[in-house]
Amino acid sequence: MLPSTDTISAIATPPGEGGIGIVRISGARAFEIARKLFTPLPAEIQSHRIYVGTLLDPDTGEHIDRALLLAFRAPRSYTGEDVVEFSCHGGMVLLRRVLKLTLQHGARLAQPGEFTLRAFLNGRLDLAQAEAVADLVRARTETAQRLAMRQHEGELSRAIHAIRDELVGILALVEAYLDFSDDLGEMDYDHLSEQIQQMIARCQSLLATARYGRLTREGAMVVIAGRPNVGKSSLMNALLGEERAIVTDIPGTTRDVIRESIQIHGIPVQLWDTAGLRETEDVVERFGVERTHRSLRDADLILFLLSAPEGFTEEDKQLLASVPPERTLLVWNKCDLMPEEALANLAQQVPSPALAVSALTGWNLHRLVDAIGERLLGSDWLTPEGAVVTSERHQIALQGAIESLQQALHSAQTALPAELISVDLRGALDAIGLITGETVTEDIVERIFSDFCIGK
Ligand SMILES: Nc1nc2c(ncn2[C@@H]2O[C@H](COP(=O)(O)OP(=O)(O)O)[C@@H](O)[C@H]2O)c(=O)[nH]1
Ligand SMILES: [Mg+2]
Structure with a gap:
């Protein structure tokens, strides 16, 4: 799935009156649009700077608002693209006018979750971290918010990567026997079984946190x-x-x-x-x-x-x-x-x-x-230490990985050919990769981000 190349824009703050309201633009034309709508700006817009000025309608010259402009140059931005945020006064008519101007001057309206989707597609966040953004926004208790933040900071992703890395190691060993069985002799099936068993145990202990994760998140x-x-x-x-x-x-x-x-x-x-x-x-x-x-x-x-x-x-x-x-x-x-x-x-x-x-x-x-x-x-109702599985999607992926690993274990214990074991280990790797997004398909990604709000 490739990042799209157009420039998107949305009101990022909730509807209604507020102290401030933010219109966010992301994409290659963000700075160009900013230059049309905002004055004064220096010859070169600096990244990570705030400019104070006036938002105006370039066609009529009418002043729309006194505002702040925040600039982030690719790749050091939320989406990994050029990003401009206008911090305006928080009125709906005002914000809609600003949004409309951005659309008239080169942006298109962002889809729900599209900013975060771009962050994922540009490698700023993995899928588990990106999902946690929606959880952070939706959290109804402090515990849920904390858990979402831990996931956003990569706690779950690190646990998943550690499992993946070890699986890749085991797979490499098994596949070496496919290519060099003449030199390597007989595979050590006992040792292999032991390694696979350890991987199953690790997936299972992660899966055991799913109930806590689900209850905290969904109630x-x-x-x-x-x-x-x-x-x-x-x-x-x-x-x-x-x-x-x-x-x-x-x-x-x-x-x-x-x-x-x-x-x-x-x-x-x-x-x-x-x-x-x-x-x-x-x-x-x-x-x-x-x-x-x-x-x-x-x-x-x-x-x-x-x-x-x-x-x-x-x-x-x-x-x-x-x-x-x-x-x-x-x-x-x-x-x-x-x-x-x-x-x-x-x-x-x-x-x-x-x-x-x-x-x-x-x-x-x-x-x-x-x-x-x-x-x-359950008895360990105090916050589990370490990574927590928070969504049903993660749970299903882990269950899939465990199933494949159990197949692989069975094959290893009955000394079946390395080809068969390698297929199941690959299956487990693919299943695990769904969580962080390495192996995920376009429609799954679309479904995840369509759940987000506009402007996120
Ligand atoms: N003494 C006492 N009376 C109670 C207690 N709980 C409820 N009641 C009374 O029992 C009656 C029925 O209570 P209610 O809550 O309407 O029962 P429900 O039909 O199960 O919803 C009311 O008169 C309550 O005041 C309790 O713990 N102690
Ligand atoms: Mg009653």
Whole structure:
């Protein structure tokens, strides 16, 4: 995929009023366009300089704005091309006029993500680093933002390159046997198998970070479920720290699903309060119950609420059977109504460990929050050290690499010819290369960058 040669332009700041607004131009004609629209400028525009002046319409001479011009000469710019940024006052009419002038004088409107695409195509960023730009912009929590920055700075890319380099070494050795088997004698299959096994382990440990990466980036869906009146809406409010869901002592009051966002250990969590799960004749409530079942199917974690004073009822038992146990956390609510010595007996009533809380008094809610974090991220829910796989695309690529490596391992263990092993090792290399973009195809690249916003 070759970089395009035309000059692109876009408003890089969000729509609406702001202190400043930026119009960005990239490409061979950027400086020429700047010279037409901005005055004064010296005979030679210096790279990495800021000029103060006036933006004007060259056809009428009308002054459009007092502005700053930032100049970056290729290849020392974001895109690797000549780049000019106009920092204007942040008004939409004004910025649109400036953009229009750049288009009238030699630029074309940039596609979403096209600046970053050019940075990738010109080798300023690899694909994983470029993807992280979109993650930086979109991050909804500090943890997600930090993770995006680490990826942008190349943490994941370095881990991928290290794996690639070693794979290339192994491949070179195997292919040497293709060309010089007469001189080299018999291949050391045991040693080769060991090396491949190590590569599989490294890919697997990187893959193990994918869940953390996905949850941090995309967030998790946590659904509060249980029969009517056990305190689902109260728990939702207590976790949110505000009165969002309607709490009443009439069973079946929450007739639809209510969603709110909170943060748990840096993960953006969407908390769902649901209609109580029960058979009902009421049409509206039944609709809510159906939606509840749908939300249970998609949930990353289900908080299954039980009422401590009532104990584990037959109805609870039946409802619990309809939710997937591996995604369910049992919670005893209303523990404030229980004498302390009775709390110990709660554990014996239920099939799996349950946490005791009170949505009313807030008792033990901090432990519930920790338990949610732990269940979502696994036991090592603290930030993993080192590279983290953040997208499904990376995950699929790593899985592909592992599959090819397992094929190669099988071939090595059964002492198959070097040709066969080399094919699988190449397959693994190609799969790994998808992450940083060495082996990526044009349509994948297009898909990735079409997700960006205009001007990025
Ligand atoms: N004592 C006590 N009452 C609670 C607690 N949680 C909820 N309740 C009460 O139980 C009733 C039903 O609560 P609600 O949140 O509407 O239950 P939902 O139907 O499961 O959403 C209300 O009267 C709440 O005040 C709790 O932890 N302790
Ligand atoms: Mg409710």
